[in-house]
Amino acid sequence: MDSSYRFIDACWGKPVDKTPIWIMRQAGRYLKEYREVRQKVTFLQLCKTPELAAEVTLQPIDILGVDAAILFSDILVPIEAMGMQLEFGDKGPELYPPIRYESQIDDLTVPDPEDTVPYVMNTIRLLRKELVSRKVPLIGFSGAPFTLASYMVEGGTSRNFINLKTMMYEAPALAHKLLDKIADMVIKYLNAQIAAGAQAVQIFDTWGGILDAYDYEQFAFRYTQKVIEGLNRENVPVILFVKGGGSLLEKIKTAGSDVIGLDWMTRLSDARQRLGADVAIQGNMDPTLLFAPIPEIRKRAKMIIEENAGRPGHIFNLGHGILPPTNFEHAKALVEAVHEFSAQ
Ligand code: CP3
Numbered sequence: 057m058d059s060s061y062r063f064i065d066a067c068w069g070k071p072v073d074k075t076p077i078w079i080m081r082q083a084g085r086y087l088k089e090y091r092e093v094r095q096k097v098t099f100l101q102l103c104k105t106p107e108l109a110a111e112v113t114l115q116p117i118d119i120l121g122v123d124a125a126i127l128f129s130d131i132l133v134p135i136e137a138m139g140m141q142l143e144f145g146d147k148g149p150e151l152y153p154p155i156r157y158e159s160q161i162d163d164l165t166v167p168d169p170e171d172t173v174p175y176v177m178n179t180i181r182l183l184r185k186e187l188v189s190r191k192v193p194l195i196g197f198s199g200a201p202f203t204l205a206s207y208m209v210e211g212g213t214s215r216n217f218i219n220l221k222t223m224m225y226e227a228p229a230l231a232h233k234l235l236d237k238i239a240d241m242v243i244k245y246l247n248a249q250i251a252a253g254a255q256a257v258q259i260f261d262t263w264g265g266i267l268d269a270y271d272y273e274q275f276a277f278r279y280t281q282k283v284i285e286g287l288n289r290e291n292v293p294v295i296l297f298v299k300g301g302g303s304l305l306e307k308i309k310t311a312g313s314d315v316i317g318l319d320w321m322t323r324l325s326d327a328r329q330r331l332g333a334d335v336a337i338q339g340n341m342d343p344t345l346l347f348a349p350i351p352e353i354r355k356r357a358k359m360i361i362e363e364n365a366g367r368p369g370h371i372f373n374l375g376h377g378i379l380p381p382t383n384f385e386h387a388k389a390l391v392e393a394v395h396e397f398s399a400q
Pocket of ligand 1: 079148
């Protein structure tokens with residue numbers, strides 16, 4: 057049976073009237089409505105206040121007309137619940153103290169999300185009510201174990217991941233112990249989101265693509281696959297986005313997601329050919345193309361739709377998050393162009 061949502065139908069590879077589109081980081085600083093809410097509270101307070109998190113989640117639905125809502129939160133929020141200190145400063149996120157020793161891994165907990173991050177599930181429950189009249193489904197999400205481990209071991213964003221890689225090469229058992237514990241957390245966290253009402257879930261592996269093929273399999277893939285196997289995914293499509301994963305697509309497919317997120321460094325038509333017809337694809341416009349004039353944005357949107365060549369199972373998205381200086385009129389023009397050029 058069709059779900060009555062073009063986004064969900066496309067995830068299952070079913071035909072749709074128009075290509076659905078949503079935009080990674082679609083609630084954020086490029087929207088003045090977001091900045092107004094954000095002025096009054098810190099980023100973490102925003103994540104922890106269901107009424108406000110729901111409000112900013114709905115902004116891109118009402119302003120841009122995208123086909124799915126994504127829960128407003130951050131991949132690092134459940135790490136705080138595992139026992140680390142989390143702060144978002146001017147330089148981005150900071151996690152303290154960075155995980156370097158076995159005793160620190162032993163001290164991390166795999167908590168019940170309803171006890172430790174109830175605001176996430178409360179935001180989802182609130183959103184499901186708000187979304188009925190808007191006829192748009194809700195996406196929940198988590199970071200992939202490898203990406204989360206990178207923040208935990210580096211203590212924040214990193215360029216070369218020297219601390220994490222040192223642990224992987226010098227003390228692999230420690231890295232595996234940490235990744236396995238994170239995977240257990242992610243399974244509970246996503247299942248709690250699904251139980252609360254998330255209608256699809258996306259796993260963000262922002263840093264999986266920095267690994268060579270061997271390390272990807274050992275330290276990233278294995279744990280993402282474990283997560284996907286642990287999900288209560290009946291009727292809930294699972295999207296796996298590995299930024300920089302172009303050379304690993306065949307491997308990534310075997311992790312078992314329903315949809316594969318694609319960045320802009322791989323051509324959509326090539327990805328389609330390599331992956332076959334039994335998995336849907338999400339992507340893949342370069343986020344900086346939104347700084348082009350609107351006619352160029354429209355032309356490039358049409359090119360991506362043409363690369364998909366009418367195959368069912370395409371969800372339009374950017375290849376990574378929308379950038380804060382983006383003009384929202386340009387994002388709106390993209391949404392309109394995708395709907396216009398793909399209309400059956
Ligand atoms: O997509 C959405 O609109 C939902 C909300 C969402 C946020 N972060 C909000 C956010 C999602 C899905 C994320 C995921 C996330 N967070 C990822 C994976 C996706 C990706 O972009 O690679 C990662 C790696 C993070 C970690 C993170 N959060 C960093 C590195 C930063 C600082 C850099 C930055 O963009 O500011 C954040 C902060 C963050 N997360 C903001 C938002 C809206 C900005 C905070 C603010 O308002 O000051």
